[in-house]
Amino acid sequence: MTLQPKRSVSDLALFGGTPLFTEPKHVGQLYLPEWSRFESSFQGIFDRGYFTNHGPLVRQLEERLAGYLGVRHAVCMVNGTVALMVAAKALDLKGEVIVPAFTFIATAQALLWAGLDPVFCDVDPVTHTMTAERVAPLITDKTSAILGVHLWGRPCDVLPLESLARDRGLALFFDAAHAAGCSMGNRMIGGFGHMEIFSMHATKALSAGEGGFVTTDDDRLADRLRTVRNFHLSETFVKVPLRINAKMSEAQAALGLLGLESLPAISAANKVLYDAYVRCLSPLDGLSPLLFDEHEANNYQYMVVEVDKNLCGYTRDQVVRLLHAEGILARRYFTPGAHRIPPFCDRYPRFVEALPVTDGLSERLMQLPLGQGVSSGDVEKVGDLLSFLRERREILEGDSRLDGDVLSHPRGTE
Ligand SMILES: Cc1ncc(COP(=O)(O)O)c(C=O)c1O
Structure with a gap:
């Protein structure tokens, strides 16, 4: 079940409002055959x-x-x-x-x-x-x-x-x-x-x-x-x-x-959702969808978005926190990079401070839900919410409730 769009910041679930989705929306394909x-x-x-x-x-x-x-x-x-x-x-x-x-x-x-x-x-x-x-x-x-x-x-x-x-x-x-x-x-x-x-x-x-x-x-x-x-x-x-x-x-x-029989249909269904996300996100500065080369086949299983705080007003983690509260279980792939995760950071310390691009991407990228449990209507609601957040960025700037823990593996879908 989904509820009404947000009208004021107090409607945001992180601030006590009702979540946009009562059934959480997951990252990950999770396709099952009939x-x-x-x-x-x-x-x-x-x-x-x-x-x-x-x-x-x-x-x-x-x-x-x-x-x-x-x-x-x-x-x-x-x-x-x-x-x-x-x-x-x-x-x-x-x-x-x-x-x-x-x-x-x-x-x-x-x-x-x-x-x-x-x-x-x-x-x-x-x-x-x-x-x-x-x-x-x-x-x-x-x-x-x-x-x-x-x-x-x-x-x-x-x-x-x-x-x-x-x-x-x-x-x-x-x-x-x-x-x-x-x-x-x-x-x-x-x-x-x-x-x-x-x-x-x-x-x-x-x-x-x-x-x-x-x-x-x-x-x-x-x-x-x-x-x-x-x-x-x-x-x-x-x-x-x-x-x-x-x-x-x-x-x-x-x-x-x-799954192999259904792969072309699954990829096509993913592409419909991916395109819908790109349409919703393209007017929103600072929330940039990853674009694919149209000359190459892709299965569109991931909806990767780069969050630029200077343009959209929020860090990636703040966006993910706001989305999680709404039942949109966006994920921070891959945070941190492998070089900063034990045992690698302990065994190979020379890499820890040596990979600035990886570190930057690890701080800015998020995945939005896409797969069997997501509809085009859901994508539109996520897009409307992100647009709402962008419009309210000045009101919310500096609000300490935006900062806090972000679960990296909600509900164990991976
Ligand atoms: C890039 C990459 N390599 C390897 C794996 C491991 O695959 P599996 O989960 O089948 O063990 C994954 C899994 O998600 C992955 O994303």
Whole structure:
């Protein structure tokens, strides 16, 4: 249920007014298939009595993902974080891996779990991604790989990174957790570098509830991925440094297959909401939506907004606090950057004060709700509220009630 728009500042929920949304609106896709499709897919699992260990649905999903992305192999895993760890072992990496600090913490955690040292790189202030120019000075004789991140589904500096990695004899892989259904020009993300790693978490446009997969065009690396993924007997036997249980279950694959069928429709529905947000935000100075290159496919799973206090009158945290009170669970991605989060800040103190662009973005960016639980009408209400806040910025300036704690993970949708 939603209530009337705000007329005066005392209507704001943070100041005791009634929240705009009584059912909270979440960041994260949270798409579920229709129950009947889900039920018949699950009936098959029960009928076969085949629940995991590279079952028919996992194999079907791998084939369909590879076909959809135009790659030779897609290797499904239990989740994206473990898929990153498996990828690092399959590549037999050692020493240091250069990675952006402006990413979800799992990117860096996976490296550490794989026994590697992340070397945190700053990002470009406009694209929010890592560039070859920023990576090059960080390469040392300890570097074994570069791990780019296609943040918000936008390809990072792929071609220059490919030539840098080739010239310096380094492995190159990409965290494509955000990038299912996205492209660079007319080439789908999935076929770049030695490998690309995707997440199928419930918050993603392509969801298996939990899940992930790794794509590669290299048959030898695909064999290694399949071997590392399985702690004992597997369909492949090649010598690898370490193995683990990273198998995807049939239940995950059932959801993933339905999600893959729906991905174009989900991306189109996201785009309608994204466009509605951009229309609402464009007259509001200091609240700038992240824009995508129209020549590239994107799944529009994120609604990224940069808050400029000098123009809109509020810090990002103040806006998020005001929105949370209204039931709009905007989130501060990624705050702070990985380089400032334990254990990374303690183990690698040299990066803590060294990444000004990451620190600036961490203070200014927020994500607005977008996904199955959000309608165009909801977006309009959020837009009206932000417009109301902007108009009242002089009245509210300096009001101490705007400052206080902001929950970083409301209601555990991630
Ligand atoms: C950039 C990035 N990398 C890795 C991951 C980890 O994926 P998963 O949640 O499937 O483990 C995420 C998850 O949200 C992510 O956003």
